[in-house]
Amino acid sequence: MLNIRNLQAKIGEKQILNGIDLNVKAGEVHAIMGPNGSGKSTLASVLSGREEYEVTAGEIDFLGRNLLDWSPEERAREGIFLAFQYPVEIPGVSTINFMKTALNQIREHRGQAPLDAVAFLGLMKEKMKLVEIDQSLLSRSLNEGFSGGEKKRNEIFQMAMLEPKLAILDETDSGLDIDALRIVANGVNKLRNKNNATIVVTHYQRLLEYIVPDFVHVLYKGKIVKSGTKELALELEAKGYDWIKSETAVV
C-alpha cells in the first residue's frame, strides 16, 4: 500500500528526515517510536502533505502512485488520514457541518452522489457509538473548548466517518488519561480490517498495549535505526531510548 524509499525532508534550513525506508501493506499496523526530536511527527506531516516541509530526496508510493504530487486534500480523498497530535480549534464551524462537507467532497472525488441529510445523520449516529462521543459535542464549534480526550475522540470519529485506507495516528496517546486512551484505542481497533493499514506514531509503549502493532520501527535522527515486532516496543520501554542511541553511536 505505502512504499517509502530514502525519504529526506527539511523544514526551513533544518534537515529532519535523513533517508527513511518503510513498507506498509494492507491489513498491517506499524508503530513508529523514537525519542523526542527524532522526526516522528515530521514523517506524519510529510505523509499528509503539510506545506512547510520540503521533501529533498526520495519517493513515496501510495497504491502505485506518487503521493508527493498531491495536495493535502487530494491525499485525503485518495484515502490518507492524519489524526493530529494537536487538533485545531475552529470557532464557528461545527464538526457536523465540517464532516458533511469533507465526506461529500471525498464522495464527489470518487464519483459518488452526495449523502442526503438523513443518510448522513444515520452514518454519523453509527460512528458516534464507536468512539462514545455525544452529538451535542459534534454540534459545537470544532474542538473549541474540548478537553484533550474529547479532541482525540473527535479525531477518531472523523477517521471513522471518512474510512481511510491509511490512517496515521500522530501521538494520539498524548494528553489522554487511561479511560480516554482505552476508548480511542477501541475505536481504532474496530476500524481495522484487511483492506486498511495504520501507522501509530508514539513516544511511549503504553498505547501499543491497546493497539497491537505487527511491526515496530525505531526512528532516531531522521532514520529508522531498528525494526522488529511488538517485543521491540517492550524492550524499549524496559531499557529506554539511550540503549538505541548508544548502539547507533557505535555503528
Add this chain to the structure above:
Amino acid sequence: MTIDQKQGNLQEALVAAATHSLVGNSKNETLIDFSLPSPKNENYRFLPISRQLEKNFTSEQLISTAPSSNHPTITSWLGHEAIVVSFQNGRLTQISNQPPKEEMLIVSLQEALEKHPEKVDPILGKLALPDPFTTINDAAAREGLFIWVSPGKVIQHPIHIIHSQEAIATGSSHTRLVVSLDPQSEITLLEEFQSTGSSPFFQTQVTEMECQSESKLNYVRIQNDSGRAYQVANTVIRQHDKSIVNACTITMDGEVIRNNFSIMVDGEFCESNFNGLYLLNKKTIADNHTIVDHQKPNSQSNELYKGIMNDQSRGIFNGKIFVRPHAQKTNAFQSNRNILLTDTATINTKPQLEIWADDVKCSHGCTSGQLDEEALFYLQSRGISKKAAQGMLLYAFASEVIKGVSHAGIQTHLDQLIQERLSHTL
C-alpha cells in the same frame, strides 16, 4: 480653485442653506469657522474623505439634493407586513403599513415638527455629537423621518427604511432620522442603503434615538451601495434605565463609508450590544468610529466589529469606551478582528479606553492577519479543497457578527448577503 477657496465656498453655501434648516438656526455659530476635516483632525486621520469630496464635488453639489427621475413604489424583501419607508435621492417618498397612531407615529420630520414638537424638540439636534458632517447635515437636511412608539407597545412588524440613490448626476442627499421609544416599548428597525448609477454622490444621515426606560431597540443597518457613494452616517443612541439596544452594521460597498456610531448610557442596568461587519473589496474604504459612554453605574456593553479586506480595500476601526467616575460596576467589552486577504488591503485599528471609575470590568482586543494556516491545513487534510476551506473559515469568522440579530428574516437575509459576498471574494 484652491482648497481654501473651495472651503470658503462651501462655508458660504452652508450659511445660506442653514436659513432653511430643519434643525433650526441655533447652531449657526459652528458655521463661522467651518471646514471639512483635515488629516490633522485626529478623528479623521486615516480617512481621506475631505480630499475626495473636494476632488469629486463642487460646493453646490455637496449641499443640494440630487435630482431623480421617478419614484417607484418600493416593496420590502421582509414581506408585505413590514412597515416600509422609502427615501429616494434623499426625498421621503413612501410610508406604508402605518400602524394605528396611538401605538406608533411614523411620519415625515416636517410633519412631526409641526404637530408633535413636544416629542421632537428634546431629541432633534440635541443628541448628535459635534462633527463637521453633522454640521453639514444640520444646515442642508430638508427631509427626515420621525418615529415614536407609545409606552409599553411592542411593534411586532419590522420597519424597513430603504434609501435608494439614483445617481444620474453628481449630487448629494442629507437626511435625518429621529426615534423616540417611550418606556417599555420595542421596535425592530432596518435601514438599508442602496444605489444605482455611475455619478458620485455624497450622503449624510444624522440619526438620533432616545430609548426610555425598559425599552428595546433592535437596529440593523446595511450599507450595500454599488454606486460611487461617499457616505457619512452619524448615529447617537441615548439609553435610559434598563433599556436594551441590539445594533448591527453591515458595510460592503461604496467609495468611502464613515460611520460614527455612539451610545450614551445615561441609565442604570442598561444593555448595549453593538456589532459591525465590513466585507470590503476593490478600493472601498470603510471607517467605523464607535463610542460607548457609560455615564451611570451597573450597565453592560458588548461590542464586536469584524472585517475582511480584499483587493486594495481599507478598513478603519476606532472604538472608544468611556466609563465616567459614577459608572461603577460597569462591564464593557470590545473586540475588533480583521482578516486581510491581499498584500494591498489595509486595516487601521485603535481601541481607546478611558476609565475613571475603579470598580469596573473592561476588556478590549484587536487582531489583524491572514487566515489561520493551521486551520486551513486541518480542513484540507480531511479532503476539503483549499478554496472551500477558505470559504468555511471566512464564513465562520463573519457570521459570528450577525448571531445577535433577533429577527429571523433579517438574520437570514444578512446570512445570504455574507455568503454571496464571500462566494465572489474567493
